[in-house]
Amino acid sequence: MKTTPTYSIIVPVYNGSAFLPKLVERINSSFASWQHNLMEIILVDDYSQDDSWTEIKKLKSQHPSLVHGIRLSRNFGQHNATCAGMLKASGDLIITIDDDLEVLPEDALKLIQEYEQKELDVVYGKFKKANRSLVKKFFKFFYEIISKIVGGNNKVNGSSFRLMNRSLAKKIAENATNFVFIDEAVFWHTNKIGFVTVEHQKSLRKKSHYGILDLFRLGGDVVMYSSLLPIKVVKALGFFISLFMFILGTFFIIKQLFFGVSIKGFTALIVTISFSTGIILLVLGIIGEYLGKIFRNTNNSPVYSIDEEI
Known part of the structure:
Protein backbone atom coordinates (compact mmCIF):
# COMPACT_ATOMS: atom_id res chain seq x y z
CA MET A 1 0.00 0.00 0.00
CA LEU A 228 16.82 34.62 -27.52
CA LEU A 229 13.88 36.24 -29.28
CA PRO A 230 15.16 39.87 -29.02
CA ILE A 231 18.53 38.86 -30.48
CA LYS A 232 16.81 36.93 -33.28
CA VAL A 233 14.57 39.91 -34.07
CA VAL A 234 17.56 42.26 -34.16
CA LYS A 235 19.48 39.80 -36.33
CA ALA A 236 16.63 39.61 -38.85
CA LEU A 237 16.11 43.37 -38.76
CA GLY A 238 19.80 44.00 -39.31
CA PHE A 239 19.89 41.58 -42.23
CA PHE A 240 16.93 43.15 -44.04
CA ILE A 241 18.14 46.70 -43.46
CA SER A 242 21.62 45.77 -44.69
CA LEU A 243 20.11 44.13 -47.76
CA PHE A 244 17.97 47.19 -48.45
CA MET A 245 20.92 49.55 -48.05
CA PHE A 246 23.06 47.37 -50.33
CA ILE A 247 20.39 47.34 -53.06
CA LEU A 248 19.84 51.09 -52.71
CA GLY A 249 23.57 51.79 -52.87
CA THR A 250 24.00 49.56 -55.92
CA PHE A 251 21.09 51.34 -57.62
CA PHE A 252 22.67 54.78 -57.19
CA ILE A 253 26.10 53.57 -58.29
CA ILE A 254 24.64 52.09 -61.49
CA LYS A 255 22.77 55.35 -62.19
CA GLN A 256 25.96 57.34 -61.76
CA LEU A 257 28.21 55.06 -63.82
CA PHE A 258 25.96 54.13 -66.73
CA PHE A 259 23.37 56.86 -67.00
CA GLY A 260 25.32 59.88 -65.86
CA VAL A 261 22.54 60.93 -63.55
CA SER A 262 23.74 63.26 -60.85
CA ILE A 263 22.93 62.02 -57.40
CA LYS A 264 20.82 64.46 -55.43
CA GLY A 265 18.97 64.14 -52.19
CA PHE A 266 20.95 65.46 -49.26
CA THR A 267 17.84 65.22 -47.08
CA ALA A 268 17.30 61.58 -48.03
CA LEU A 269 20.93 60.86 -47.19
CA ILE A 270 20.63 62.45 -43.73
CA VAL A 271 17.38 60.57 -43.03
CA THR A 272 18.98 57.28 -44.09
CA ILE A 273 22.04 57.86 -41.91
CA SER A 274 19.90 58.86 -38.93
CA PHE A 275 17.68 55.80 -39.36
CA SER A 276 20.67 53.49 -39.63
CA THR A 277 22.28 55.06 -36.58
CA GLY A 278 19.09 54.57 -34.58
CA ILE A 279 18.98 50.89 -35.55
CA ILE A 280 22.61 50.44 -34.56
CA LEU A 281 22.01 52.04 -31.15
CA LEU A 282 18.94 49.82 -30.65
CA VAL A 283 20.97 46.72 -31.47
CA LEU A 284 23.77 47.78 -29.13
CA GLY A 285 21.22 48.47 -26.38
CA ILE A 286 19.70 44.98 -26.65
CA ILE A 287 23.12 43.34 -26.76
CA GLY A 288 24.17 45.43 -23.76
CA GLU A 289 21.08 44.29 -21.87
CA TYR A 290 22.00 40.65 -22.50
CA LEU A 291 25.60 41.27 -21.47
CA GLY A 292 24.44 42.97 -18.28
CA LYS A 293 22.29 39.99 -17.34
CA ILE A 294 25.11 37.57 -18.19
CA PHE A 295 27.39 39.61 -15.91
CA ARG A 296 24.88 39.46 -13.06
CA ASN A 297 24.63 35.69 -13.38
CA THR A 298 28.37 35.06 -13.68
CA ASN A 299 29.01 37.51 -10.84
CA ASN A 300 27.27 35.06 -8.49
CA SER A 301 24.57 37.50 -7.44
CA PRO A 302 22.51 35.70 -4.78
CA VAL A 303 19.08 34.31 -5.57
CA TYR A 304 18.14 35.28 -2.01
CA SER A 305 19.80 35.97 1.33
CA ILE A 306 18.34 34.82 4.64
CA ASP A 307 18.52 37.30 7.49
CA GLU A 308 16.74 35.23 10.15
CA GLU A 309 15.18 31.82 10.41
CA ILE A 310 12.92 30.30 13.06
Whole structure:
Protein backbone atom coordinates (compact mmCIF):
# COMPACT_ATOMS: atom_id res chain seq x y z
CA MET A 1 0.00 0.00 0.00
CA LYS A 2 1.33 3.39 -0.99
CA THR A 3 2.60 5.44 1.92
CA THR A 4 0.81 8.74 2.30
CA PRO A 5 3.34 11.45 1.41
CA THR A 6 4.08 14.43 3.60
CA TYR A 7 3.62 18.01 2.44
CA SER A 8 5.40 21.33 2.64
CA ILE A 9 3.24 24.42 2.10
CA ILE A 10 5.36 27.36 0.97
CA VAL A 11 3.93 30.86 1.34
CA PRO A 12 5.93 33.84 0.03
CA VAL A 13 4.88 36.74 2.26
CA TYR A 14 5.02 40.44 1.54
CA ASN A 15 3.07 42.84 3.75
CA GLY A 16 0.66 40.08 4.62
CA SER A 17 0.48 40.34 8.40
CA ALA A 18 -3.30 40.84 8.35
CA PHE A 19 -3.88 37.60 6.42
CA LEU A 20 -1.37 35.16 7.93
CA PRO A 21 -3.30 33.94 11.01
CA LYS A 22 -6.37 33.10 8.95
CA LEU A 23 -4.28 31.49 6.22
CA VAL A 24 -2.36 29.23 8.63
CA GLU A 25 -5.59 28.27 10.41
CA ARG A 26 -7.28 27.35 7.10
CA ILE A 27 -4.31 25.31 5.88
CA ASN A 28 -3.97 23.48 9.18
CA SER A 29 -7.66 22.63 9.47
CA SER A 30 -7.88 21.55 5.83
CA PHE A 31 -5.07 19.02 6.05
CA ALA A 32 -6.26 17.78 9.43
CA SER A 33 -9.70 17.01 7.98
CA TRP A 34 -8.11 14.98 5.17
CA GLN A 35 -6.03 13.02 7.69
CA HIS A 36 -2.90 13.75 5.71
CA ASN A 37 0.40 14.27 7.43
CA LEU A 38 1.18 17.94 6.86
CA MET A 39 4.90 18.29 7.47
CA GLU A 40 5.19 22.07 7.67
CA ILE A 41 4.06 25.51 6.61
CA ILE A 42 7.03 27.60 5.46
CA LEU A 43 6.36 31.34 5.62
CA VAL A 44 9.02 33.25 3.69
CA ASP A 45 8.96 36.95 4.55
CA ASP A 46 10.31 38.81 1.51
CA TYR A 47 11.42 41.79 3.61
CA SER A 48 7.92 43.09 4.31
CA GLN A 49 7.41 46.68 5.40
CA ASP A 50 4.63 45.83 7.85
CA ASP A 51 4.51 43.52 10.88
CA SER A 52 4.61 40.28 8.87
CA TRP A 53 7.77 38.97 10.56
CA THR A 54 6.36 39.71 14.00
CA GLU A 55 3.20 37.83 13.04
CA ILE A 56 5.25 34.90 11.75
CA LYS A 57 7.04 34.73 15.11
CA LYS A 58 3.69 34.62 16.89
CA LEU A 59 2.47 31.82 14.64
CA LYS A 60 5.70 29.93 15.26
CA SER A 61 5.19 30.16 19.02
CA GLN A 62 1.59 28.96 18.63
CA HIS A 63 2.47 26.12 16.24
CA PRO A 64 6.12 25.25 16.96
CA SER A 65 6.12 21.96 15.04
CA LEU A 66 4.04 23.25 12.14
CA VAL A 67 5.29 26.72 11.19
CA HIS A 68 8.76 27.45 9.86
CA GLY A 69 9.65 31.14 9.32
CA ILE A 70 12.28 32.63 7.03
CA ARG A 71 13.09 36.34 6.87
CA LEU A 72 15.03 37.52 3.78
CA SER A 73 17.59 40.30 4.16
CA ARG A 74 15.97 42.43 1.44
CA ASN A 75 13.15 42.20 -1.06
CA PHE A 76 14.13 39.61 -3.70
CA GLY A 77 10.74 39.01 -5.33
CA GLN A 78 8.04 36.37 -5.08
CA HIS A 79 9.72 33.65 -7.13
CA ASN A 80 13.08 34.03 -5.38
CA ALA A 81 11.35 33.87 -2.00
CA THR A 82 9.52 30.74 -3.12
CA CYS A 83 12.85 29.16 -4.10
CA ALA A 84 14.17 29.90 -0.61
CA GLY A 85 11.24 27.96 0.80
CA MET A 86 11.76 25.10 -1.68
CA LEU A 87 15.34 24.57 -0.55
CA LYS A 88 14.25 24.46 3.09
CA ALA A 89 11.25 22.21 2.46
CA SER A 90 11.37 18.64 3.79
CA GLY A 91 8.06 17.32 2.46
CA ASP A 92 7.79 14.82 -0.38
CA LEU A 93 5.40 17.17 -2.15
CA ILE A 94 5.68 20.95 -2.32
CA ILE A 95 2.62 23.19 -2.52
CA THR A 96 3.00 26.93 -3.11
CA ILE A 97 0.23 29.40 -2.35
CA ASP A 98 -0.03 33.19 -2.03
CA ASP A 99 -0.55 34.89 1.31
CA ASP A 100 -3.70 36.88 0.44
CA LEU A 101 -6.24 33.99 0.32
CA GLU A 102 -7.04 34.47 -3.37
CA VAL A 103 -7.06 30.67 -3.41
CA LEU A 104 -8.94 28.45 -1.00
CA PRO A 105 -6.40 26.33 0.91
CA GLU A 106 -8.98 23.54 0.86
CA ASP A 107 -8.53 23.29 -2.92
CA ALA A 108 -5.06 21.87 -2.36
CA LEU A 109 -6.80 18.49 -2.15
CA LYS A 110 -7.70 18.83 -5.85
CA LEU A 111 -4.03 19.29 -6.70
CA ILE A 112 -3.08 16.26 -4.63
CA GLN A 113 -5.72 14.02 -6.19
CA GLU A 114 -4.76 15.04 -9.73
CA TYR A 115 -1.09 14.42 -8.95
CA GLU A 116 -1.70 10.96 -7.51
CA GLN A 117 -4.14 9.83 -10.20
CA LYS A 118 -2.09 10.84 -13.24
CA GLU A 119 1.51 10.48 -11.98
CA LEU A 120 2.46 14.05 -12.86
CA ASP A 121 5.44 16.13 -11.78
CA VAL A 122 3.51 19.39 -11.45
CA VAL A 123 -0.15 20.31 -11.01
CA TYR A 124 -1.41 23.89 -11.31
CA GLY A 125 -4.59 25.35 -9.95
CA LYS A 126 -6.26 27.12 -12.84
CA PHE A 127 -9.06 29.63 -12.30
CA LYS A 128 -12.23 29.17 -14.31
CA LYS A 129 -13.33 32.69 -13.48
CA ALA A 130 -10.91 35.04 -11.79
CA ASN A 131 -12.18 37.77 -9.47
CA ARG A 132 -9.27 40.11 -10.07
CA SER A 133 -8.66 43.83 -10.17
CA LEU A 134 -8.04 45.51 -13.52
CA VAL A 135 -4.30 45.63 -12.86
CA LYS A 136 -4.13 41.90 -12.11
CA LYS A 137 -6.21 41.07 -15.18
CA PHE A 138 -3.79 43.08 -17.25
CA PHE A 139 -0.87 41.28 -15.62
CA LYS A 140 -2.40 37.89 -16.44
CA PHE A 141 -3.02 38.91 -20.05
CA PHE A 142 0.50 40.32 -20.30
CA TYR A 143 2.00 37.14 -18.81
CA GLU A 144 0.13 34.93 -21.30
CA ILE A 145 1.51 36.97 -24.20
CA ILE A 146 5.05 36.69 -22.83
CA SER A 147 4.62 32.95 -22.21
CA LYS A 148 3.44 32.49 -25.79
CA ILE A 149 6.50 34.34 -27.08
CA VAL A 150 8.90 32.36 -24.91
CA GLY A 151 7.32 28.91 -24.88
CA GLY A 152 5.21 28.87 -28.05
CA ASN A 153 2.35 26.39 -28.02
CA ASN A 154 4.02 24.44 -25.22
CA LYS A 155 3.90 27.34 -22.79
CA VAL A 156 3.16 26.73 -19.12
CA ASN A 157 0.01 28.72 -18.41
CA GLY A 158 0.32 28.32 -14.68
CA SER A 159 -0.35 30.17 -11.47
CA SER A 160 1.30 30.62 -8.10
CA PHE A 161 -0.99 27.89 -6.71
CA ARG A 162 0.93 24.77 -7.69
CA LEU A 163 2.01 21.38 -6.45
CA MET A 164 5.24 19.68 -7.48
CA ASN A 165 7.32 16.77 -6.30
CA ARG A 166 10.29 17.37 -4.08
CA SER A 167 12.85 16.36 -6.72
CA LEU A 168 11.65 18.91 -9.26
CA ALA A 169 11.33 21.66 -6.65
CA LYS A 170 14.92 21.12 -5.51
CA LYS A 171 16.22 21.14 -9.10
CA ILE A 172 14.51 24.44 -9.83
CA ALA A 173 15.67 26.08 -6.60
CA GLU A 174 19.25 24.77 -6.78
CA ASN A 175 19.72 25.81 -10.42
CA ALA A 176 18.06 29.21 -10.03
CA THR A 177 19.92 32.35 -11.02
CA ASN A 178 19.42 35.81 -9.51
CA PHE A 179 16.34 36.09 -11.74
CA VAL A 180 14.12 33.03 -11.61
CA PHE A 181 10.65 32.55 -13.06
CA ILE A 182 9.42 29.26 -11.66
CA ASP A 183 6.76 28.56 -14.28
CA GLU A 184 9.27 28.80 -17.13
CA ALA A 185 11.79 26.71 -15.17
CA VAL A 186 9.13 24.00 -14.77
CA PHE A 187 8.88 23.70 -18.55
CA TRP A 188 12.66 23.30 -18.85
CA HIS A 189 12.57 20.25 -16.59
CA THR A 190 9.36 18.36 -17.39
CA ASN A 191 6.35 17.91 -19.65
CA LYS A 192 4.35 16.04 -17.03
CA ILE A 193 2.20 19.05 -16.17
CA GLY A 194 -1.44 18.95 -15.13
CA PHE A 195 -4.15 21.50 -14.41
CA VAL A 196 -7.23 21.47 -12.21
CA THR A 197 -9.92 24.09 -11.91
CA VAL A 198 -10.07 25.86 -8.55
CA GLU A 199 -12.14 28.68 -7.13
CA HIS A 200 -10.76 32.18 -7.17
CA GLN A 201 -11.55 34.54 -4.31
CA LYS A 202 -11.11 38.28 -4.21
CA SER A 203 -7.73 39.11 -2.73
CA LEU A 204 -7.72 40.42 0.83
CA ARG A 205 -4.95 42.75 -0.26
CA LYS A 206 -6.41 46.09 -1.29
CA LYS A 207 -3.60 47.09 -3.62
CA SER A 208 -1.54 44.92 -5.94
CA HIS A 209 2.24 44.82 -5.46
CA TYR A 210 2.67 45.16 -9.21
CA GLY A 211 2.36 48.47 -11.01
CA ILE A 212 2.21 48.81 -14.78
CA LEU A 213 5.94 49.54 -15.03
CA ASP A 214 6.69 46.53 -12.83
CA LEU A 215 4.69 44.32 -15.19
CA PHE A 216 6.61 45.47 -18.24
CA ARG A 217 9.91 45.12 -16.40
CA LEU A 218 9.02 41.59 -15.34
CA GLY A 219 7.90 40.70 -18.85
CA GLY A 220 11.14 42.03 -20.29
CA ASP A 221 13.18 40.04 -17.79
CA VAL A 222 11.28 36.84 -18.60
CA VAL A 223 11.93 37.29 -22.33
CA MET A 224 15.58 38.20 -21.81
CA TYR A 225 16.34 35.36 -19.42
CA SER A 226 14.21 32.69 -21.08
CA SER A 227 14.49 33.42 -24.78
CA LEU A 228 16.82 34.62 -27.52
CA LEU A 229 13.88 36.24 -29.28
CA PRO A 230 15.16 39.87 -29.02
CA ILE A 231 18.53 38.86 -30.48
CA LYS A 232 16.81 36.93 -33.28
CA VAL A 233 14.57 39.91 -34.07
CA VAL A 234 17.56 42.26 -34.16
CA LYS A 235 19.48 39.80 -36.33
CA ALA A 236 16.63 39.61 -38.85
CA LEU A 237 16.11 43.37 -38.76
CA GLY A 238 19.80 44.00 -39.31
CA PHE A 239 19.89 41.58 -42.23
CA PHE A 240 16.93 43.15 -44.04
CA ILE A 241 18.14 46.70 -43.46
CA SER A 242 21.62 45.77 -44.69
CA LEU A 243 20.11 44.13 -47.76
CA PHE A 244 17.97 47.19 -48.45
CA MET A 245 20.92 49.55 -48.05
CA PHE A 246 23.06 47.37 -50.33
CA ILE A 247 20.39 47.34 -53.06
CA LEU A 248 19.84 51.09 -52.71
CA GLY A 249 23.57 51.79 -52.87
CA THR A 250 24.00 49.56 -55.92
CA PHE A 251 21.09 51.34 -57.62
CA PHE A 252 22.67 54.78 -57.19
CA ILE A 253 26.10 53.57 -58.29
CA ILE A 254 24.64 52.09 -61.49
CA LYS A 255 22.77 55.35 -62.19
CA GLN A 256 25.96 57.34 -61.76
CA LEU A 257 28.21 55.06 -63.82
CA PHE A 258 25.96 54.13 -66.73
CA PHE A 259 23.37 56.86 -67.00
CA GLY A 260 25.32 59.88 -65.86
CA VAL A 261 22.54 60.93 -63.55
CA SER A 262 23.74 63.26 -60.85
CA ILE A 263 22.93 62.02 -57.40
CA LYS A 264 20.82 64.46 -55.43
CA GLY A 265 18.97 64.14 -52.19
CA PHE A 266 20.95 65.46 -49.26
CA THR A 267 17.84 65.22 -47.08
CA ALA A 268 17.30 61.58 -48.03
CA LEU A 269 20.93 60.86 -47.19
CA ILE A 270 20.63 62.45 -43.73
CA VAL A 271 17.38 60.57 -43.03
CA THR A 272 18.98 57.28 -44.09
CA ILE A 273 22.04 57.86 -41.91
CA SER A 274 19.90 58.86 -38.93
CA PHE A 275 17.68 55.80 -39.36
CA SER A 276 20.67 53.49 -39.63
CA THR A 277 22.28 55.06 -36.58
CA GLY A 278 19.09 54.57 -34.58
CA ILE A 279 18.98 50.89 -35.55
CA ILE A 280 22.61 50.44 -34.56
CA LEU A 281 22.01 52.04 -31.15
CA LEU A 282 18.94 49.82 -30.65
CA VAL A 283 20.97 46.72 -31.47
CA LEU A 284 23.77 47.78 -29.13
CA GLY A 285 21.22 48.47 -26.38
CA ILE A 286 19.70 44.98 -26.65
CA ILE A 287 23.12 43.34 -26.76
CA GLY A 288 24.17 45.43 -23.76
CA GLU A 289 21.08 44.29 -21.87
CA TYR A 290 22.00 40.65 -22.50
CA LEU A 291 25.60 41.27 -21.47
CA GLY A 292 24.44 42.97 -18.28
CA LYS A 293 22.29 39.99 -17.34
CA ILE A 294 25.11 37.57 -18.19
CA PHE A 295 27.39 39.61 -15.91
CA ARG A 296 24.88 39.46 -13.06
CA ASN A 297 24.63 35.69 -13.38
CA THR A 298 28.37 35.06 -13.68
CA ASN A 299 29.01 37.51 -10.84
CA ASN A 300 27.27 35.06 -8.49
CA SER A 301 24.57 37.50 -7.44
CA PRO A 302 22.51 35.70 -4.78
CA VAL A 303 19.08 34.31 -5.57
CA TYR A 304 18.14 35.28 -2.01
CA SER A 305 19.80 35.97 1.33
CA ILE A 306 18.34 34.82 4.64
CA ASP A 307 18.52 37.30 7.49
CA GLU A 308 16.74 35.23 10.15
CA GLU A 309 15.18 31.82 10.41
CA ILE A 310 12.92 30.30 13.06
